[in-house]
Amino acid sequence: MGKSKILVLGATGYIGKYIAKASARLGHPTFVVVRPDTTAVPNSARKVLLDSFTAAGITILHGDLGDHESILAALKQVDVVISTISITLIADQLKLIDAIKEVGHIKRFLPSEFGVDVERTTDLPALQAIFKPKAKIRTALRESGIPYTFINANNFAAYYLPTLLQEGLEAPPRDKITILGDGNAKAIYVDEDDIATITIKSVDDPRTLNKQLVIRPPTNVLSFNELIEIWEEKIGHKLEKSYVPESTLRKQLDELPFPNFIYPAVLYSIFVAGDEYFELGPEDAQAIELYPDFEYKTVSSLLDKFV
Numbered sequence: 249m250g251k252s253k254i255l256v257l258g259a260t261g262y263i264g265k266y267i268a269k270a271s272a273r274l275g276h277p278t279f280v281v282v283r284p285d286t287t288a289v290p291n292s293a294r295k296v297l298l299d300s301f302t303a304a305g306i307t308i309l310h311g312d313l314g315d316h317e318s319i320l321a322a323l324k325q326v327d328v329v330i331s332t333i334s335i336t337l338i339a340d341q342l343k344l345i346d347a348i349k350e351v352g353h354i355k356r357f358l359p360s361e362f363g364v365d366v367e368r369t370t371d372l373p374a375l376q377a378i379f380k381p382k383a384k385i386r387t388a389l390r391e392s393g394i395p396y397t398f399i400n401a402n403n404f405a406a407y408y409l410p411t412l413l414q415e416g417l418e419a420p421p422r423d424k425i426t427i428l429g430d431g432n433a434k435a436i437y438v439d440e441d442d443i444a445t446i447t448i449k450s451v452d453d454p455r456t457l458n459k460q461l462v463i464r465p466p467t468n469v470l471s472f473n474e475l476i477e478i479w480e481e482k483i484g485h486k487l488e489k490s491y492v493p494e495s496t497l498r499k500q501l502d503e504l505p506f507p508n509f510i511y512p513a514v515l516y517s518i519f520v521a522g523d524e525y526f527e528l529g530p531e532d533a534q535a536i537e538l539y540p541d542f543e544y545k546t547v548s549s550l551l552d553k554f555v
């Protein structure tokens with residue numbers, strides 16, 4: 249059996265470009281749907297990105313999630329669909345589910361997840377407001393009978409490691425650091441290329457069918473305090489630490505209006521509530537068990553470039 253033909257919807261976005269390129273690199277005939285007119289990246293960067301797709305052998309199709317015919321035309325060319333559309337468009341994937349049902353032959357759909365398990369986060373109104381659309385897509389998919397895999401990618405490493413969560417910095421701090429809560433909650437960091445490679449490995453794997461694939465490399469499961477220790481060791485001295493109490497963070501979440509609470513709520517969930525480090529259940533498959541030979545970039549090696 250040949251490798252599945254993969255369609256990536258959202259390939260010009262942050263994680264989508266890694267996934268489209270990994271798909272081509274791992275030998276899958278790869279297609280991307282891009283909007284002819286887009287504001288996601290400035291024109292020059294967009295051209296460079298699309299040229300790099302073409303050079304990688306990726307077929308570029310024009311379309312829009314809101315244009316049913318363009319989505320149907322794209323679906324007819326592929327076996328597997330990976331959506332990496334932005335958090336603000338999650339609910340619109342119901343249209344994609346309808347289109348997948350209509351064509352009838354898609355053998356796996358990976359909706360835009362790539363973060364925490366949205367069905368296991370702390371029960372706070374701000375968090376529920378953010379994650380409800382993803383949870384609704386999960387329910388719709390389970391009810392649809394479309395084969396699926398949810399990717400539990402945890403923290404995109406390059407989102408958090410370059411600044412260690414310190415606003416306004418471009419490299420990790422060398423003098424002082426602010427810690428959310430007590431810094432003891434475990435969080436998980438995964439390099440974007442590693443997320444993309446594991447995602448593509450999963451699409452033809454029967455062991456990930458109708459499962460959540462949990463990407464949790466043991467070396468990269470760290471509390472914020474442990475992360476700081478790794479950085480302190482690299483720079484050869486201790487940082488001055490200050491802590492924002494959990495009660496202050498929760499009060500902020502209650503007071504901030506939508507959409508301003510989104511980022512603080514996500515930080516609270518990951519770094520204070522410890523929502524990423526849940527106990528695995530029967531619906532979870534672990535990437536480290538399925539692909540034991542895969543070598544993940546470690547947090548320590550990813551921090552080296554900032555020393």
Ligand SMILES: NC(=O)c1ccc[n+]([C@@H]2O[C@H](COP(=O)([O-])OP(=O)(O)OC[C@H]3O[C@@H](n4cnc5c(N)ncnc54)[C@H](OP(=O)(O)O)[C@@H]3O)[C@@H](O)[C@H]2O)c1
Nearest residue numbers: 258260261262263283286288312313333334360363402404
């Ligand atoms: N774990 C983490 O640390 C983390 C961090 C960030 C995000 N995430 C998750 O990762 C997923 C992807 O987020 P992202 O930040 O990578 O996305 P993003 O950069 O916002 O990219 C959005 C993509 O959606 C496409 N798009 C927008 N409107 C469209 C439409 N109407 N039809 C078709 N395509 C459309 C855009 O295409 P155009 O170029 O045509 O506009 C772009 O390619 C989300 O589920 C998000 O929650 C996780």
